[in-house]
Amino acid sequence: QVQLVESGGGLVKPGGSLRLSCAASGFTFSDYYMSWIRQAPGKGLEWVSYISSSGSTIYYADSVKGRFTISRDNAKNSLYLQMNSLRAEDTAVYYCARGNYGDHDAFDIWGQGTMVTVSS
């Protein structure tokens, strides 16, 4: 079935780094743009980053620009988020999500999420 599975979350100290992965299955990964979206404990959803189907177009939220890097490997059906210079305010559940419906960019498939905790 169509599925996204995130991994790589954990506890990291402020200033540290972490790399999240998202494994896709059940659909042609290379046909879809992808995003990372996060949710701090007890808070709402915050879009983090977008990557086009080929990887040629990338966008970031201002809150992570210059610290996070999104990438994908279509041969491995995988999406990544390299997170550097982590701060306490980056603590959140991180979801990968598939973008669909052309320009309307709706997130129709979500992973289960992976928790990132930034604390000393």
Next chain:
Amino acid sequence: DIQMTQSPSSLSASVGDRVTITCRASQSISSYLNWYQQKPGKAPKLLIYAASSLQSGVPSRFSGSGSGTDFTLTISSLQPEDFATYYCQQSYSTLYSFGQGTKLEIK
């Protein structure tokens, strides 16, 4: 950046009630508006895309309307499984943004 504001932030209702949630954009976003439902400990689920298109598998009691800056999500007859938090999201700008959420609780 486009700011999305939902109202109300929370809402108490009973099974069978008709409920409307509003989402307002800080600038015109045409019909580039999506709605999601999230239950505790779960990933969000897409309900409505392009302001009024029902996602496959979503019950027809959910509907969306609006364009420009003002949008609504309506649940025609609340069911027990509909008690959750609802988010709107604009996709007019690729710097996507979500509303702050509306928590729908049982009265």
